[in-house]
Amino acid sequence: MTPADLSRTVLHAVRRAVDEDALRAPVPARVRVERTRPGGSGDYACAVALQLAGPAALPALEVARILRERVAAEPGIGRVEITGPGFLSFTLDTPADRRGALLDAVREQGLAYGHGDALRGEVIRLHHASEVRAAVTVDAVRRLLTAQGADVRISRDGGGDRAWSRLGVTADARETTPDALAATVRPVPAGATAAELLERLGADATRWGLLRPAGHDRAPLGDDLLVQGEANALFRVRYAHARTRALTRGAAALGFASAPGAGPGEPAARPLLDLLADHPAVLLAAARHRAPDRLARQLEAVAHAFFVLHDTCPPLPAGDEKPSAAHRARLALAEAAGTVLAGGLSLLGIRAPEHL
Template sequence: MTPADLSRTVLHAVRRAVDEDALRAPVPARVRVERTRPGGSGDYACAVALQLAGPAALPALEVARILRERVAAEPGVGRVEITGPGFLSFTLDAPAAGDRAVLDAVREQGLAYGHGDALRDEILQFHHAREVRAAVTAHAVRRLVVAQGARVRVSCEEASDPDWVRLGVTVDAHGTPPVPLTGIRPVPAGATAAELLERLGSDAARWGLLRPAGHDRAALGPGLLVQGEANPLFRVRYAHARARALSRGAAGLGFTAEPPPCPEPAPYPGPAAYGRHAGHAPGAERPVPHDGAARPLLDLIADHPGVLLAAARHRAPDRVARQLEAVAQAFFDFHDACPSLPAGDEKPSAAHRARLALAEAAGTVLAGGLSLLGIRAPDHL
């Protein structure tokens, strides 16, 4: 179960309680779950009972008890506890199964992993000045909210700069339309599109404009072109390219991230390959990486849909950029600690397939995030 799945599960429990007249309160549009802080109980926590206590005219602890019995019966939820004044704490059942579900979702959805329909009822009008950073930011925000199901129109105060097209920017209209507007007003770049394209090219210019929060100045110096660790854009793109190289290397060795189909159980590769499922029958489940270095990367990939939705809601493409940087760093840490390809005469094992699946998922998340920012993700650097 992913964090997004858990959020929907809790929301479904609230709706059931209201439908059954156990709770008389408006059903919220969404329920937020967060990872439990150090020292806390369970894997995730939620404050929805405190949120509903007032409208329901019940103590938060009573609301929490009503919801606990409905959430605890759901598949994938191992234990639900009530802590403090009415927080719900969740311990998920079979974490490895949840990890497999995340990797399967990335594989099935590809670059659209993390897209959704949470904003499907919203019709938005973004409006910005005739300035390159505002134009690029509005374009990226459009991509983010459309990926969450919204319908969007973007207008500019004046006729758009023709050079914006080379940055991938399109504008639907100019002038101030007579409809409710959402202004996109980041700190101006201090340069024109033509100047940025000449110095940096489209990809580096877009990253430099979008990576800082809108209220911060954009650093648009030559460091954006450095092919080294000091350049976050390079690290993100290199992590993606390295993940794709691992897939090519595995194909050259005759294996993929998918376990090979066979009518007979595959030879048991040992506890190292199956992690928590060492006691299961051979071939009964697809293994997931159990290595300690895999955990941060798995968590970041699982959190990716929530980051995209938050970035769309807050009109903040910088959140996506920071998420991609974190994924890239976790990928390198994982890759250094846990080789995805066998060395020497070593035969590909279930552990290699599991690690390759995680590396490929990381590459997909990086490519999808860059695409939402309007930046290419080359397979070779």
């Protein structure tokens, strides 16, 4: 069950409670669920009971009890707890077939895993200054919005910079002059021209350096973006992707392939599975909030979780060990992680090489 699935499940429980007259309150348009914070209970938490307590004229704890009864039995939910003043905390049930279904979805959708049509039919106008960080940010936002079905129109102040094209920024044939409906994207300027950054860092490191920080933060654009080591987040993300591809080649040399229908059950696999399940929601949130930095942080988390799996539960057998069902399942998860990393980097306009 993905966060979007859980949100719909809780919303359905609210509708049922209202239809059954157990709860007299307006049904919200959507229900927000979030990852439980460190030290919290369960996998996800939701504050909908607190939101509905006032309109329902009931204590939040009572609203939470009403909703818990209607959510607890839903498929994919292992446990529902009430915490604090009325938060609902969910522990998801992830049996092997559900894990396998997630990996199958990533394999079938490929680099488009997480793309959707939530914004289909929306025409979104963006405006930016004639400055390299603004141009690259708007380009990444356009990619994210388009991946969710939106029709994006871009305008800018003055003329562009020819060097932008070397950063993957292309002029929109439908560019318009700014109007009252255009949202201005205004990150902290880079403090350098595109040509200067390209000469020193190259296209991929420049884009990562401009997009990884939140727009209101200064973009650190030092030579450490080129360092091939753990301290460089871009290197770790791209190395994780390259390593997943190397695992596939290694498995083929040993005469076996992944088994996406069987999800790995080791505890080390759970964080990576959760991140892959969250990926569609992260992409949609990054698009809605015009925040490519959210996607960059997601890719860093996926890379970290992949390396934990790789080091704890190796996808390839060692020595004279024969390939087992566990190896095939781990390989399927590693390949799914590689697909998500490549797809995410593509949305940021950054290459995902198979060899580093």
